[in-house]
Amino acid sequence: MTGNSASTPRRGSPAPPAVLLSELARLWPGAELRGGDAAVVDCTHDSRQVRPGWLFCAMVGARHDGHDHAPAALAAGASALLVQRFLDLAVPQLRVPNVRWAVGPAAAAIHGRPADRLAIVGITGTNGKTTTSYLLHSVFVAAGRPAGLLGTVETRIGAHRWSSPLTTLEAPDLQRAFARMRREGVRSAVMEVSSHALDQHRVAGVTFDVGMFTNLSAEHLDYHGTVEQYYHAKSLLFTAERCRRALICVDDEWGVRLAAQCDVPALTFGHSGRAEARITAAVTDRRGTRIRLRCPDGPVELTAPLVGLCNAANLAAAYLAARAVGVPREEAVSGIALCDSVPGRFEPVDAGQPFLVVVDYAHTPGAIGAQVATARSLAGPAGWVHVVVGCRGGRDRYKRPEAGRMAATADVAFLTSDSPGHEDPEAIVAQMLTGTLGLPRRQVVVELDRAEAIRLAVTAARPGDVVLILGRGHETCQQVAGRALPFDDRGRARAALRALGWTGARAPARSRRRPSPATAPVRPS
Numbered sequence: 001m002t003g004n005s006a007s008t009p010r011r012g013s014p015a016p017p018a019v020l021l022s023e024l025a026r027l028w029p030g031a032e033l034r035g036g037d038a039a040v041v042d043c044t045h046d047s048r049q050v051r052p053g054w055l056f057c058a059m060v061g062a063r064h065d066g067h068d069h070a071p072a073a074l075a076a077g078a079s080a081l082l083v084q085r086f087l088d089l090a091v092p093q094l095r096v097p098n099v100r101w102a103v104g105p106a107a108a109a110i111h112g113r114p115a116d117r118l119a120i121v122g123i124t125g126t127n128g129k130t131t132t133s134y135l136l137h138s139v140f141v142a143a144g145r146p147a148g149l150l151g152t153v154e155t156r157i158g159a160h161r162w163s164s165p166l167t168t169l170e171a172p173d174l175q176r177a178f179a180r181m182r183r184e185g186v187r188s189a190v191m192e193v194s195s196h197a198l199d200q201h202r203v204a205g206v207t208f209d210v211g212m213f214t215n216l217s218a219e220h221l222d223y224h225g226t227v228e229q230y231y232h233a234k235s236l237l238f239t240a241e242r243c244r245r246a247l248i249c250v251d252d253e254w255g256v257r258l259a260a261q262c263d264v265p266a267l268t269f270g271h272s273g274r275a276e277a278r279i280t281a282a283v284t285d286r287r288g289t290r291i292r293l294r295c296p297d298g299p300v301e302l303t304a305p306l307v308g309l310c311n312a313a314n315l316a317a318a319y320l321a322a323r324a325v326g327v328p329r330e331e332a333v334s335g336i337a338l339c340d341s342v343p344g345r346f347e348p349v350d351a352g353q354p355f356l357v358v359v360d361y362a363h364t365p366g367a368i369g370a371q372v373a374t375a376r377s378l379a380g381p382a383g384w385v386h387v388v389v390g391c392r393g394g395r396d397r398y399k400r401p402e403a404g405r406m407a408a409t410a411d412v413a414f415l416t417s418d419s420p421g422h423e424d425p426e427a428i429v430a431q432m433l434t435g436t437l438g439l440p441r442r443q444v445v446v447e448l449d450r451a452e453a454i455r456l457a458v459t460a461a462r463p464g465d466v467v468l469i470l471g472r473g474h475e476t477c478q479q480v481a482g483r484a485l486p487f488d489d490r491g492r493a494r495a496a497l498r499a500l501g502w503t504g505a506r507a508p509a510r511s512r513r514r515p516s517p518a519t520a521p522v523r524p525s
């Protein structure tokens with residue numbers, strides 16, 4: 001990836017005009033200014049990012065109280081503080097009831113409210129955000145609109161792109177990215193809006209042209225506590241303050257509920273008979289996915305070279321969002337067709353081998369099950385589906401047995417580690433195994449070394465099989481016992497194929513008939 005992060009202003013970029021603290025004070029009734037006025041040119045919530053002339057916003061977090069870091073911020077050149085209790089420091093300070101709530105509007109004001117002059121689509125939901133963002137971004141680009149994309153994989157502003165630290169940037173970084181979009185001539189943007197971001201007010205100060213809901217299943221409960229709270233965080237996108245209109249997938253009960261409670265004009269979509277824009281046909285094969293969508297402005301056929309039936313809803317979502325922000329119908333259709341890949345989402349690893357190897361980000365039980373089903377539809381008549389999957393450490397422990405159970409819908413499941421963090425990888429896999437109790441032992445192989453699990457799966461595959469490597473997608477490192485270790489599923493799969501003699505789109509130097517590894521199950525003849 002190239003370009004500079006929007007969170008660090010580029011050298012040589014024009015200095016933004018300064019805003020007075022007294023002007024910011026007008027944003028909140030009851031805000032109190034002490035220690036005089038000051039001009040601020042930018043802001044941050046992190047003392048380690050402060051530059052001369054910036055406003056330091058002292059947020060109270062779970063581990064730190066930003067107020068304790070105000071001296072460091074001043075030493076770095078902060079010209080003022082946004083606080084929720086006045087500090088005994090000789091610097092202009094603006095006190096507000098809650099700094100976390102105030103950072104977004106403050107950052108928006110400092111940057112001249114750039115989001116107001118962009119058409120922005122914000123996407124929330126458990127699955128499908130990244131894929132739908134790429135489809136929509138492809139539409140904007142194909143329609144000749146300079147575009148922005150903000151999400152889990154990367155940030156793109158026009159021709160510049162760099163990897164993202166978070167799915168949804170912190171408010172100061174987000175507003176700075178929007179300001180850069182304006183400077184670069186961007187008119188339309190699509191961004192993923194995580195439940196964490198909504199809960200933490202990172203998008204306060206933004207009104208999306210379109211707010212989109214894809215689906216919801218239990219995730220991030222270690223943060224939100226209950227599914228109900230998780231849903232509540234997602235639903236915060238669908239208020240008149242946050243979006244002008246909504247697109248809501250009603251294929252699950254949460255979407256139905258959201259559509260009923262949403263207080264902005266909403267269009268529902270999905271496979272469901274309840275959907276106003278309804279997917280009436282959907283097929284997926286190795287070339288991609290094709291759907292027929294019956295929508296208020298007439299029926300339309302959409303195709304994209306993205307494999308997997310879960311993409312049917314993503315195609316519909318991207319089309320409807322494009323139309324909602326004024327992209328003509330034909331341009332929306334052709335832009336979607338041009339979206340040829342999304343990093344780490346059903347991404348094939350092709351070294352010329354006679355079986356399919358695919359890396360995908362599926363890490364919820366539902367997504368794992370859906371990708372196994374897709375793989376089965378792509379396998380040859382007697383082809384097997386091999387899945388390599390683990391569960392991440394430090395989060396969402398409750399979904400491990402179900403993830404194991406879904407993995408075991410494949411012909412062979414290689415249960416392995418996936419960024420275990422400070423947890424014991426063996427204990428994580430043991431929890432996954434509880435979901436496979438009662439299944440034939442030959443169907444589940446435990447191999448804690450992920451590279452070795454990938455090697456075993458690829459080595460066991462025969463012509464017509466599909467090897468699915470799930471959970472890590474585009475990611476290039478794993479957290480293991482406090483260390484970030486480089487690990488890319490795509491690279492490991494390629495290396496395993498290379499070791500077998502598959503080095504390109506040609507037949508390998510040695511025989512195609514390879515012995516199965518000792519651990520691989522014996523398949524019936």
Ligand SMILES: CC(=O)N[C@H]1[C@@H](OP(=O)(O)OP(=O)(O)OC[C@H]2O[C@@H](n3ccc(=O)[nH]c3=O)[C@H](O)[C@@H]2O)O[C@H](CO)[C@@H](O)[C@@H]1O[C@H](C)C(=O)N[C@@H](C)C(=O)N[C@H](CCC(=O)O)C(=O)O
Nearest residue numbers: 045046047059060061062063064066069166167168194196
């Ligand atoms: C779990 C979680 O969301 N934590 C967020 C929370 O952290 P926290 O409450 O622990 O903050 P803290 O460390 O106590 O710090 C409090 C304040 O002191 C500041 N500080 C701290 C130290 C210092 O030296 N100087 C300083 O100024 C911090 O910058 C912060 O403003 O508040 C911080 C400030 O807003 C966030 O940066 C932080 O997100 C962390 C980085 C994070 O990793 N979040 C993940 C879980 C997240 O948001 N993920 C979603 C996507 C999830 C998904 O779909 O997979 C995302 O949008 O990326």
Ligand SMILES: Nc1ncnc2c1ncn2[C@@H]1O[C@H](COP(=O)(O)OP(=O)(O)OP(=O)(O)O)[C@@H](O)[C@H]1O
Nearest residue numbers: 126127128129130131152310313345360361362367
């Ligand atoms: N609309 C969908 N419904 C269900 N599953 C989906 C959908 N789209 C994609 N998936 C599955 O979920 C995985 C993650 O997809 P994607 O990255 O698009 O979602 P996301 O919402 O951005 O996820 P995350 O928040 O974890 O980054 C894909 O690799 C695929 O297996």
